[in-house]
Every structure is written in structure tokens, then in C-alpha cells.
Amino acid sequence: MDSSDIIDDKDxxxxxxxxxxxxxxxxxxxxxxxxxxxxxxxxDPVAYIxxxxxxxxxxxxxxxxxxxxxxxxSGVEQDIRRLVRAQAEQREAGQKALLxxxxxxxxxxxxxxxxxxxxxxxxxxxxxxxxxxxxxxCAKSNLTAAITALNHLHMxxxxxxxxxxMTDGRQYKEIVLPxxxxxxxxxxxxCYGGIRELGALxxxxxxIRRRLAAQILADFxxxxxxxxxxxxxxxTLSEACAVVDILEPKVKQDLLKWFIDMQLQEYRHLFSAExxxxxxxxxxxxxxxxxxxxLALEDAAAGLF
Numbered sequence: 001m002d003s004s005d006i007i008d009d010k011d012x013x014x015x016x017x018x019x020x021x022x023x024x025x026x027x028x029x030x031x032x033x034x035x036x037x038x039x040x041x042x043x044d045p046v047a048y049i050x051x052x053x054x055x056x057x058x059x060x061x062x063x064x065x066x067x068x069x070x071x072x073x074s075g076v077e078q079d080i081r082r083l084v085r086a087q088a089e090q091r092e093a094g095q096k097a098l099l100x101x102x103x104x105x106x107x108x109x110x111x112x113x114x115x116x117x118x119x120x121x122x123x124x125x126x127x128x129x130x131x132x133x134x135x136x137x138c139a140k141s142n143l144t145a146a147i148t149a150l151n152h153l154h155m156x157x158x159x160x161x162x163x164x165x166m167t168d169g170r171q172y173k174e175i176v177l178p179x180x181x182x183x184x185x186x187x188x189x190x191c192y193g194g195i196r197e198l199g200a201l202x203x204x205x206x207x208i209r210r211r212l213a214a215q216i217l218a219d220f221x222x223x224x225x226x227x228x229x230x231x232x233x234x235x236t237l238s239e240a241c242a243v244v245d246i247l248e249p250k251v252k253q254d255l256l257k258w259f260i261d262m263q264l265q266e267y268r269h270l271f272s273a274e275x276x277x278x279x280x281x282x283x284x285x286x287x288x289x290x291x292x293x294x295l296a297l298e299d300a301a302a303g304l305f
Contacts, residue, residue, distance in 0.1 A: 052065075148188075149189060149192065152185045152188055152189050153189070153197070153198065153201075155181070155182070155185050156182060156185055156186070156189075156198070156201045156205075157201065159178050159181065159182045159185075160182070160201055160204045160205055160208070162178060163175065163178060163179060163182065163205070163208050164204075164208060166178075167208055167211060167212055167215065170215070170219070170232075170236060170240075172216075172236065172239035172240045172242065172243045173239040173242070175212070175243055176242050176243060176246060179209075179243070179246055180246055182205055183205075183246075186202055186205065209247055209248070212243055212247065213244075213247055213248070213251040213254075216240040216243060216244060216251075216255070217251075217254065217255055217258065219232045219236065219237060219240060220237060220240075220255060220258070220259065221258070223237055224259075224262060225262075263293070263297065266293075267286075267289060267290070267293070270289065271285075271286055271289075
């Protein structure tokens, strides 16, 4: 094998940077007796040959030395070719691995893009579902409110007629609970004040309450002024007091004011400023009258209030 074969192999292969292992470098140095001296600018080849072959007798070993050099050179050339092939194979393997890595990266990028698209579709579906759920919740709330309002309207419509009937019949005991329920319903439907039908029912309820206030006051006046001839029993008046408690506070105040004024009519007459009993010396008479009258009133109206 000559140097042209090595050149052909080198030219035919890929251009690579050769990094020889330490074993090859040691063989080259062993063959050439070290490489540092050949790199020197003061290297003298004649002196080097004379040093290797100092005598004529040593020239007899030139052929064997040349053969050994040729053999070692052939081994080095084989090592170089093997290394060049290995470098080329490594380069091809590296390029192949790089292509595989690029292919994997491209596939991974496609998978990531597909995942992103699926995530966007999922997010869009979630938004749509959430929007539909909100609409259903709103519809449920509206439907519940509508059903509740209809129930309240039904209670009002039926309750107002029942209140009117019980008011006409002076069924005061039966009026208390329905009246309280109707007033609570009116508070719940106060936000629907713009509805004409509800406004009409509210006015009817208020009219019934005003009528009850006037009717109960008239019953008390008739019962305490007509005496035993009154058609209104004490039981009816006692039940009417429960109705007064659920009416406006002014109704109770007016009733108490009338009742107290009526009870003190005789007192005002007996002990007015024009009468002799108004003098300070007759305080005991006042006390006796009040005590006697209160005891009589307690016996007569004990179960009334």
C-alpha cells in the first residue's frame, strides 16, 4: 500500500478532524524516536541518521530497520483508516440521531399543538356549559319566584273574601290567624306593587282592617252603653281584643282612650272643680270611689282584656 491509497481514502471520505488516541501517538513517537525533535527548526536529518547508524557495521541492519519501519507505518496507516471510518460512522450516527431528535421534536410539537387545540375546545365547551347552567339557574329562580307569587296571589284572593265574610259575621277569633298570614303575604309581594290586581287586593285588605277597627270600637261602645240589652257578648269582645292586637297601634290607643274616658265620666262629674268633693279635704272620698269602681270593673271585665 502506498501513500496514494491513503490520499484516495482520505479524499473519498467525509472531511473530519482526526483526533488520534494516545496509543497511536505513542507508536508514532516510538517509530520516529519522539516527535519533538522533528518539530524543531534546528533538526538535522544527516546527524539523526548518523546517530541511528553510527558505524558501517550498523548499516547492515538498514534493510531490517526499513522493513520494521514499513511494518509499523502500515500499522499506523491501518489505524488511521480505521479511525477515519469510525469518525465518519460516528458523524453519520450523530446526524441520524440529530434527525431522529428533530423528528421527535416535530412530533412532540404537533402533539402539543393538538393538546392546545383540544384544551381550547374543552375550555369553550366548559364556557358554554357554564353559561347554560347560569341560564338554567336564572330560569329556575324566575320560575320559583313566579310560582311563589302565584301562590301568594291565590292566598290573597281567597283570604280577602274569607276575611270579609268573617268580619261580617263578627268571627273575631277566626280572623286573627288569616289576617296575620295575609299581612305577611302582602309584605312578600310588596315588590310587585305595580301590578294592578295586587294593588286592588291590598286596598281591600286595608279597607277590611279599617272596618274591623271601627266595628270593634262600635261593639265596645254598644256593649258598655247599652248594658244588659247589648247583643254583643263579653266573649265576642274578648276575641275582638286579639284582633285589635294585630291592627295598627292607633286602633288600640283609641279604644283604650275611649274606655278610660267612659269609666272616668262619673269621676269627672263628682269631683269636678265646681263640686264640693273636689276640695283637698275630700281626698279620701276620691280614693274610696276609685277603689270601689276598680273592684267593680275588675269583676265585670276581668276576662275581657
